[in-house]
Amino acid sequence: MKRWTLFIITDLTTCGGTWKYSSVPTICANEDLNFNGILDTSPFEDTNGNGQLTPGNIAVAAPGNVVTDAAGRATFAIQYGEQFAPWVTVRITARASVAGTESRQSILYDLVGSAPDFTAETPPAGVTSPFGSSTSCTNSN
Numbered sequence: 627m628k629r630w631t632l633f634i635i636t637d638l639t640t641c642g643g644t645w646k647y648s649s650v651p652t653i654c655a656n657e658d659l660n661f662n663g664i665l666d667t668s669p670f671e672d673t674n675g676n677g678q679l680t681p682g683n684i685a686v687a688a689p690g691n692v693v694t695d696a697a698g699r700a701t702f703a704i705q706y707g708e709q710f711a712p713w714v715t716v717r718i719t720a721r722a723s724v725a726g727t728e729s730r731q732s733i734l735y736d737l738v739g740s741a742p743d744f745t746a747e748t749p750p751a752g753v754t755s756p757f758g759s760s761t762s763c764t765n766s767n
């Protein structure tokens with residue numbers, strides 16, 4: 627499901643009753659260069675040196691397989707921890723097989739938080755990025 631990801635390093639702050647980025651976010655590329663879900667040494671993938679893939683597999687599609695209806699539509703959910711909103715953009719790829727012919731389409735999707743979480747006075751779960759607050763993509767802090 628997640629084939630390509632960005633993550634953003636900064637903090638949130640309140641602005642007009644809504645939680646927003648406190649500064650211009652630093653956007654870093656997904657470390658999983660070959661999209662296999664494994665931290666590889668060749669190609670070297672641990673850009674920020676924290677010993678793990680960043681951001682890693684933090685979202686799942688449920689169910690992972692669906693059957694479309696007569697209109698060619700199906701429904702699934704994207705599940706992720708609330709601390710990852712709004713810090714990650716995921717690529718959602720749908721693969722379809724019809725009469726032996728396969729096709730695929732992808733979209734980028736920002737992991738959003740619930741509106742009540744981002745309009746309450748209390749900070750949302752991800753008020754501080756789980757990926758650190760450095761403005762350098764090679765720094766895990």
Ligand SMILES: [Ca+2]
Nearest residue numbers: 658662664666
């Ligand atoms: Ca990899």
Ligand SMILES: [Ca+2]
Nearest residue numbers: 676678679680
């Ligand atoms: Ca890493």
